[in-house]
Amino acid sequence: MAGWETLQLIYQKEKRQRYEEGFDVSSVLDYDDLSSVDQQDMEKMMHVFDACPIRKDFTYIEHNDLEFILKDAKTIISTLHLPEYRHFYGAMLGRVVGCMLGKPLEVGPYFWESTLENPGWMNIKKWFSMANQYPIKDYVPKYSEASKEGLYVAYETCLKDQIQFVETDDDIRYTLLSLELMEKRGLNFSSYDIGKLWHNHLPYQWVCTAETQAYLNFALVTEHLTKNHHSYTQNVAEFVRMHHNPYREWIGAQIRIDGYAYVAAGNPILAAQLAYIDASFSHVKNGVYGAMFFAALIASAFVEKNIELCIEQALLVIPKTSRLYAYIRRTITIVKEEHDLETMLSLIWTYLLDYDPAHTINNACICVASILFSKGDFNLAVTTAVLFGLDTDCNGATVGSFMGALLGDSSIDMHWRKPLNDTILSMLPNYHPISIQEVSKRFFNLYLNHHAQE
Numbered sequence: 001m002a003g004w005e006t007l008q009l010i011y012q013k014e015k016r017q018r019y020e021e022g023f024d025v026s027s028v029l030d031y032d033d034l035s036s037v038d039q040q041d042m043e044k045m046m047h048v049f050d051a052c053p054i055r056k057d058f059t060y061i062e063h064n065d066l067e068f069i070l071k072d073a074k075t076i077i078s079t080l081h082l083p084e085y086r087h088f089y090g091a092m093l094g095r096v097v098g099c100m101l102g103k104p105l106e107v108g109p110y111f112w113e114s115t116l117e118n119p120g121w122m123n124i125k126k127w128f129s130m131a132n133q134y135p136i137k138d139y140v141p142k143y144s145e146a147s148k149e150g151l152y153v154a155y156e157t158c159l160k161d162q163i164q165f166v167e168t169d170d171d172i173r174y175t176l177l178s179l180e181l182m183e184k185r186g187l188n189f190s191s192y193d194i195g196k197l198w199h200n201h202l203p204y205q206w207v208c209t210a211e212t213q214a215y216l217n218f219a220l221v222t223e224h225l226t227k228n229h230h231s232y233t234q235n236v237a238e239f240v241r242m243h244h245n246p247y248r249e250w251i252g253a254q255i256r257i258d259g260y261a262y263v264a265a266g267n268p269i270l271a272a273q274l275a276y277i278d279a280s281f282s283h284v285k286n287g288v289y290g291a292m293f294f295a296a297l298i299a300s301a302f303v304e305k306n307i308e309l310c311i312e313q314a315l316l317v318i319p320k321t322s323r324l325y326a327y328i329r330r331t332i333t334i335v336k337e338e339h340d341l342e343t344m345l346s347l348i349w350t351y352l353l354d355y356d357p358a359h360t361i362n363n364a365c366i367c368v369a370s371i372l373f374s375k376g377d378f379n380l381a382v383t384t385a386v387l388f389g390l391d392t393d394c395n396g397a398t399v400g401s402f403m404g405a406l407l408g409d410s411s412i413d414m415h416w417r418k419p420l421n422d423t424i425l426s427m428l429p430n431y432h433p434i435s436i437q438e439v440s441k442r443f444f445n446l447y448l449n450h451h452a453q454e
Contacts, residue, residue, distance in 0.1 A: 094404025120389020
């Protein structure tokens with residue numbers, strides 16, 4: 001059964017996904033039009049991918065086993081200084097600021113309509129420039145002369161001079177759900193618990209891509225009224241994350257992990273382990289690696305103030321043989337060698353469209369580039385992440401979270417904070433509305449409780 005898209009479209013996306021994972025799909029037929037094929041026949045056609053072998057020219061080695069992923073993991077940061085509350089508040093505040101800045105730009109001209117000839121960042125620059133607000137220093141302006149050229153923005157309640165609160169968004173809802181989970185279960189939770197958490201708190205229409213398919217698959221193989229987690233075997237879990245899910249390496253898991261980083265502040269390996277449990281519900285390989293990388297990166301930022309060391313620490317929790325590792329290394333090299341913002345953007349854009357605009361790998365590169373290029377400037381980091389284009393609200397939120405954890409809330413100017421009125425309207429039960437400070441304090445308390453038990 002299809003979730004996010006029809007099986008006809010999933011078939012086409014699955015072929016690309018298999019190729020990206022290194023499979024030889026040359027024998028898989030292409031079809032211009034599958035609309036006349038009924039669902040039963042489409043289900044049979046999907047099995048063709050199971051017989052595809054790995055290509056001989058695919059040099060990456062990528063597995064889902066946690067022991068394989070963490071085989072090179074070790075802690076290299078200093079934990080002599082415990083993080084203070086201001087860093088937790090900074091992380092949560094930075095996350096919502098980055099999300100709100102990027103949300104109005106999470107639309108076609110800057111996202112899925114991007115091409116190498118017409119990259120998202122040039123259109124974002126045009127919108128701000130033709131509103132006389134470039135370089136970016138504030139939230140997205142509602143009006144721009146660029147609208148006469150066909151550009152547009154979305155989500156009016158997230159635009160400059162319109163903002164009165166943090167608008168509901170999946171980037172924020174998942175962070176709140178991790179808080180709910182850990183307050184109820186501590187750190188002793190499983191991927192099965194993630195599925196139940198979603199079914200209990202998220203309406204089906206609120207989940208996207210990989211999350212949609214995993215949500216649906218989980219419903220097909222679990223009991224609705226009882227918690228029979230003993231039947232959630234490894235094979236069942238594999239079905240949930242794989243069945244008709246060509247989005248399994250997209251960005252969804254990467255945006256869900258900040259809460260684990262907050263509770264595991266100063267312990268990047270623990271943060272990565274917690275992120276693995278969550279991410280593995282719906283994702284595989286680089287979709288999981290991205291979640292683990294950013295969980296480790298943000299957890300490191302609470303105690304290590306050297307950005308390059310934070311990134312090196314995070315790279316230790318993903319396989320050196322993975323595509324994500326190779327692309328991040330390539331990005332680091334470019335940022336270190338190029339000091340002009342727009343030249344750096346152009347150079348990195350040459351490979352961002354190697355993957356779907358909502359993929360983990362390219363959006364992870366955007367986040368790493370923005371963090372590294374900023375040299376510790378919150379404003380520059382978050383605005384660069386959004387200027388890049390692609391998944392602007394996700395990347396703004398991730399970069400804002402890291403920078404806030406690194407620098408504390410005092411690094412975030414009042415012009416970002418004041419319009420939010422310390423209020424999140426999440427649409428989640430018990431979290432609508434809720435103050436940013438309350439969320440931050442609850443994460444801080446979870447951290448203190450866990451740290452006291454170590």
